[in-house]
Amino acid sequence: AQSVTQLGSHVSVSEGALVLLRCNYSSSVPPYLFWYVQYPNQGLQLLLKYTSAATLVKGINGFEAEFKKSETSFHLTKPSAHMSDAAEYFCAVSLYNQGGKLIFGQGTELSVKP
């Protein structure tokens, strides 16, 4: 069964430092991969998605992610962290013949220190 693993439930960076949040999916390539962000007591906001058109995907707020089939990874990066980036981030995949269902990783909470 398809699964998504996010390495590190908590990541802390200094303001201005590189942000790297890790996501790995299980062996079969999913049709779509997503990164969502969630602020406290809010819903999920789509940051970016991979649709096989390009392996490097740019999203909102300066985030980007690179799809690496050989590593079954879809890590999220941002060159310079901002205080407003502090939130929880979720990696997710959609599946063939599963309609609207998404499978999520456990989430990574990002803290940004001044």
Add this chain to the structure above:
Amino acid sequence: KAGVTQTPRYLIKTRGQQVTLSCSPISGHRSVSWYQQTPGQGLQFLFEYFSETQRNKGNFPGRFSGRQFSNSRSEMNVSTLELGDSALYLCASSKLQGASVNTEAFFGQGTRLTVV
């Protein structure tokens, strides 16, 4: 364009009661999915409705049910509430148009259910 609207935002219920949550998807979106989010289990898929039919179901007991109306609005119901049902319930709206894979899902703000 209005986003996904979930009502109410907050609910407090007593064990044994039942509760109904509502979700209005983005106009034109026919797929509505529901998720339960808890600190221990993360985001878990409850079920998906498409054109008034339940198309997918997660691994939850029968106390969790839902339905979708002809205007694509959806409700989920939890009967005989347990303390462990306390969670943030999120609704996601997708266009799909009959497609078998989700290319993008938009989420509502969620309903925070507390069972006491």
